[in-house]
Amino acid sequence: xxxxxxxxxxxxxxxxxxxxxxxxxxxxxxxxxxxxxxxxxxxxxxxxxxxxxxxxxxxxxxxxxxxxxxxxxxxxxxxxxxxxxxxxxxxxxxxxxxxxxxxxxxxx
Numbered sequence: 001x002x003x004x005x006x007x008x009x010x011x012x013x014x015x016x017x018x019x020x021x022x023x024x025x026x027x028x029x030x031x032x033x034x035x036x037x038x039x040x041x042x043x044x045x046x047x048x049x050x051x052x053x054x055x056x057x058x059x060x061x062x063x064x065x066x067x068x069x070x071x072x073x074x075x076x077x078x079x080x081x082x083x084x085x086x087x088x089x090x091x092x093x094x095x096x097x098x099x100x101x102x103x104x105x106x107x108x
Contacts, residue, residue: 022104029100030093031057031069037092038073042080052076066093 035056039049059072070089077084 025104026097026100027060028057029104030096031060033096033099034069034073034089034093037096038077038089041077041082041084043082069093 032053035053036049038056039052042052044052056069056073059069062068070086070093074084074086074089077089
């Protein structure tokens with residue numbers, strides 16, 4: 001038989017699992033939105049935009065943290081011949097984080 005302490009620990013773990021899952025979903029959504037923003041800057045068509053947005057989401061799995069995503073997007077935009085600064089990419093990433101949170105909190 002489980003005691004009160006066991007139930008409290010299980011409930012706390014469920015809360016942590018939910019928070020981790022929500023953070024993962026927010027980051028994935030944010031990265032997709034950032035990829036769409038970058039695709040517009042690069043002048044990609046709809047099919048290319050969707051493909052590119054997926055590649056930005058995938059970049060998150062190559063290295064933990066935001067730096068790999070920022071490097072990818074910054075490098076890709078510059079390689080396409082469009083001038084952008086790292087600060088602009090970071091600002092867009094922050095804005096997309098807020099947008100992703102709003103979208104996902106609306107889905108809950």
